Amino acid sequence: MNKLFLSLSIVFFYLFPSSYASNFELPEIPRIIGMKTIKIWLWELDSSVDDRDDIENYIISTIESSGYKSDLHIALSWLDSNYKNYQHFDDVIHKIDDSDDQLNGFSDYIQANYKFKNNDYHILMTESKWGSIFVGIFGKTYINSHFCIASDDSESTAAHELGHMLGAKHNSSTSWWTWTAPIMKTQSLFVRIGEFWSNDNKSTVRKSFDSFLNFPKSKRIFFASNSYSTVDSTNNAPKYEMLGRWNASKAIIYKLPVNSNFKYTIEIEKADFDTYLYIYDEKGNEINQNDDSGVGLKSKLSSLSFNSHREAYIVVSGFNNKHGNFTLKVEREYSIQRK
Structure with a gap:
């Protein structure tokens, strides 16, 4: 039901x-x-x-x-x-x-x-x-x-x-x-x-x-500088329903603190499977997505602005329920002129 x-x-x-x-x-x-x-x-x-x-x-x-x-x-x-x-x-x-x-x-x-x-x-x-x-x-x-x-x-x-x-x-x-x-x-x-x-x-x-969380299984991203990178895998990740066009897909979720003064570029590198990248706001609304269109190509979203949002959620999954190893890279840059 x-x-x-x-x-x-x-x-x-x-x-x-x-x-x-x-x-x-x-x-x-x-x-x-x-x-x-x-x-x-x-x-x-x-x-x-x-x-x-x-x-x-x-x-x-x-x-x-x-x-x-x-x-x-x-x-x-x-x-x-x-x-x-x-x-x-x-x-x-x-x-x-x-x-x-x-x-x-x-x-x-x-x-x-x-x-x-x-x-x-x-x-x-x-x-x-x-x-x-x-x-x-x-x-x-x-x-x-x-x-x-x-x-x-x-x-x-x-x-x-x-x-x-x-x-x-x-x-x-x-x-x-x-x-x-x-x-x-x-x-x-x-x-x-x-x-x-x-x-x-x-x-x-x-x-x-x-008080319940929309994304309870998320990994928090911390910026040491203006760049973040991690090696990860969806092989043993939990499955999520209502993710894209597939009924249940393995996915890893990252919590990204965002600031309206920055623009963000998010990409998946060195993946050994056909990846799919999703971005959600803190209320669970999908903001953007990108398909790499084949194994070996990059899922990438560039120059993203999050305006009034304080956090966003990056979801790494696979095309048609595929899963495997990947590197996630997030970069941020000032979107306004520094004085």
């Missing part, structure tokens, strides 16, 4: 810095060039969780209703018995009655075993709620957290808790009881839908999305 502006990946498998050592890796998420990504990991504690489509739709509509659509890629990933590291999770995490202990145990498990970043959000999904039938808890998290627990008893709970993780709060003025106040609009007193209703919540959630 792909949207024109807000891109969605639903993956069925099958940093925020942490001081913990990571033993396992989360499944690889397809990267989309120049787009922010929110990665939502749904850990299926009970195989009886059977409302995946509804849960996903509530999450999607919740994010959409915040008004953030321009450059956000939503990656929803179910981690079930088909995920290669699921057995270790299943051996450690069990359903317990106390929701606080359940949430803290789940959070501790992820931090102890996985590396994660500020755009990773982990949701423990169960079939039934916590506590008694009459006063049970459907879900729980902490504001601005990266971990929550959610029950399939209400398909909107995961979306509701994700809203809290992104910074949204209850508004007690909209409900008879403070503890029942939702962060989304209500169709009735007891039925929540996945939509933010508060302008403050919208603003807060957008700020959370703004």
